[in-house]
Amino acid sequence: MRFLKLGVIQGRGLMAKDRGGTSDPYYKLITVYDGVETEINKSRTIPKTVNPSWKDELRLSIEPKDEFLIIRLFDYDFGTSDDFLGQVSFDLMNLRREATRKSRSDVGSTSKEVFDEVTACDSP
Numbered sequence: 001m002r003f004l005k006l007g008v009i010q011g012r013g014l015m016a017k018d019r020g021g022t023s024d025p026y027y028k029l030i031t032v033y034d035g036v037e038t039e040i041n042k043s044r045t046i047p048k049t050v051n052p053s054w055k056d057e058l059r060l061s062i063e064p065k066d067e068f069l070i071i072r073l074f075d076y077d078f079g080t081s082d083d084f085l086g087q088v089s090f091d092l093m094n095l096r097r098e099a100t101r102k103s104r105s106d107v108g109s110t111s112k113e114v115f116d117e118v119t120a121c122d123s124p
Ligand SMILES: [Ca+2]
Pocket: 017, 018, 023, 024, 075, 076, 077, 078
C-alpha cells in the first residue's frame, strides 16, 4: 500500500449546468492502473454554486501500482444522469515522498480550476 494525504479545497468558476446559472458540484476520486479506472471515493454535493468549497482533508491508501489519481467533477442532477464538469489528474509515479504538491489546476473545457494539495506519506 501507498498512502496519500489529499486536500481538495475548492473549485472556482466551474461550468453552470442547471437552469439558474449554477451547478451542484461533487467529485469522485479515481485511481488508474493500465487504463483501468477504480472509483475510491465520492465527495458530498454542494448545491447551487459554481464556486464550491469542500475543504476536504482525505487520507487515502492506494495500490503501489496505481499510476494516476483523478479528481473528476460532476453536477448532481435529480432524476437524470449527472453532468461532467471537468477533471484534474495527478501522476502518482512522479510524486515524491513527503513532498507536497499544491496546485490550482485547470479542469478543462469552460470549467476553470480546482485548488488542491497532495502529499505522499509513509504511513496512514
Ligand atoms: Ca444539477
